[in-house]
Amino acid sequence: MQSYDAALERILASAGPLETELVPLEHARGRAIAEEILALCDLPPFDNSMVDGYAVRAASVGGASEELGLSLPIMMEIPAGSWPTRPLQAGEAARIFTGAPIPEGCDAVVMVEDTEESEDEPGRVTLRHPGSGSYIRRRGSDIAAGSVAIPAGLTLGAGELGLLAALNITDVPCVRLPRVGILSTGDELIPVGQATLQPGQIRDSNGPALVAAIEEAGGVVVGRTHAKDTPEAVAEALAQLAGCDVLISSGGVSVGDHDHVKAVLEAQGTLDFWRIAIKPGKPLAFGTLGGALFFGLPGNPVSSLVTFELFVRPLLRKLAGHTRVLRPQVTVTLATPLPHAPGRREFVRASVDSDLHATPTGLQGSHRTSSMVGADVLVIAHEDHGDYPAGATLPALVLR
Template sequence: MHSLETMLDLLRQQPLPPPRLEMAPLHRLPGRVSAQTVRAGHDLPAFDASAMDGYAIAATPERPLGPYTLMGCVAAGAPDGGVLEPGQAMRVLTGAPLPRGCHGVVAQEHARLEADGVVLAAPLCYGAHMRLRGSELMRGERLVAEGERLKALHIGLLAAQGLSALQVYARPRVGVLSTGDELRAPGETLAPGQIYDANRPQLLALLDSVGAEAVDLGSVADDPAATRARLREATEVCDLILSSGGASVGDADHIRDAVDALGSISHWQVAIKPGKPFAFGHVLGRPFVALPGNPVAAAITFLLLARPLVRRAGGEAVAPQEAVAYPLLDAADNPGPRRHFLRGRFVDLDGVRHVEPFEQQGSAALATLASAEVLLELPAQARLAAGNRVRCHPLTTLGLR
């Protein structure tokens, strides 16, 4: 059995098929992973520009308030701002090129135009309201790194550089397969002893949230031949395959035998609760992850272990997930031999953020998973008092909530 850190290291070392490349227009880039390092092709701003409507001033120390002779007006889009000599002013609009010789811009509400020129309400603040060339970005500066997941707020920056599209990595095609005689799809009628398949819809949604192209492989009964056939079909359409259930040690758990017939399981079992029966291997050369059958265990092992692997399969540069320490609201115990991940919520007490685990922590308790704000780590065989700090994973940092 592996520790969580060892399993993460083993997964990071696994070679993955190189992601495919495609071009995407700017408005389709949010959530995609850049396949290239993008550098500024020109300075931003590309010229000295006015930051507001007002007057560009070439100041004179002997009469700081003016009047300054008005030489004309420059609007945004003008090819040139002209030239000012000391004692002169130019009316400028926001975004207009500044005249050479300008010492600063005075907002129009802080100046008045009189018959003999522009008079200032106060002496000019040198450099005021001037957007100087290259003050935001210099030509050659990096805008986006290869392997970086793009956000909506990248788009304006890329557009300002004249880019209309970007080369990105194709979304990895990740298949999801459920196993078990007892499973029925949501919407079907249940017979006695049957349950709805909660894992497959949940995992498909989690894959979508991480930027993968989720492929629904359906569910398969606890039958070795049927399981092998479904896995073989999955390798023809998927870059990576996830299954839930069938990877424990029960007589009806056929996933491991099916994978061994078509490839191999290289790493099995993690010393965490819930989530011990996690496995990684290959099926006909395709990376394969077996998640536990209990819904909470499947979700937690996906978030902690499978999610970084899926992101890497899509070309993303993935840094190790860092936990954050918060104090416990109440005492908590973990008498077991495995690290326990508890669902919980944040509680503010006297201005300090604390964490509180839910009372119900069963590995099939979906209600607490849906309302959780954070996963708390309790070390093995630990007794922690109220106020003790514990490692936590806010679900917002895992791409949820």
């Protein structure tokens, strides 16, 4: 039986990022950039003012103060989007606006709040402050041409997309998203939407849940099917999902007479390992099948989703090129006692408050889908530890 750490290490070592594709800027949010982006120009592209005010030469206005105002002629007005008509001379001022280019000769800006204009002296301004060069945003002070603007592997969000737009990059080199196929197994399953359950039947809740989890992780579901509990049906259904990067089945991986997924995987592909010392989700098959990485997840709904979070999601993130593939981890304080039997690492669904006090989301049975509702974290109870008292601090994976 694999430990959690060993299983995760083996899974992540099994594959690297997929190939690169160009993605339009407007569709690149959430994607991993495939290669570092170098700035082809300076940002900002010219010296500009960070405030509304008056551009001046510092040597000409050093004596300006609240008590001793200094009057200068206004020689030009420079709004954003224009260009200065001439250099600024000593003893002159130019009305300037935020984002407007700094005229040649100017080395300071006086904020408009520190100035006065009088109807008695049209075309002149009285300065009540000497201004500052710190109000000038220098060319290249954000990004210098030739420097790394965005490193490879970074997940693109609004800030990164804004920078790419400023650099005039319209098509972004991103790692291709992994194509995923889903197989639900079980004679008892019927599709969601069928009105009446016959005796012994349940609805296929794992399928829709896995679709949502895959899409949230950055995968693309390209196929989804169902198989009865026979080796032939499982093999035929998996064949229908050929061409995927990752295949995920739910159910049929334990040791029952009607569990055939593991056997089909061993017969038609390779089985890397089968069981992991965790709770929920001990029976988990991992291997390869027809060129795809294969995960045989447990059929119990909580086990299916938790093992997806722990093992499938990190691999999908790695395939998609992300450098950060694991969920963030925080330390939480138990609001209530947590029963825990040593031997397996347990991942307890819990909600947290603003002070990171964790409260389990009810009973933790692997069949209790309701325990995933409102779960903010998976609290990690170590395999070498017994029960935890209220107030104990434990690591937790952040789900949302």
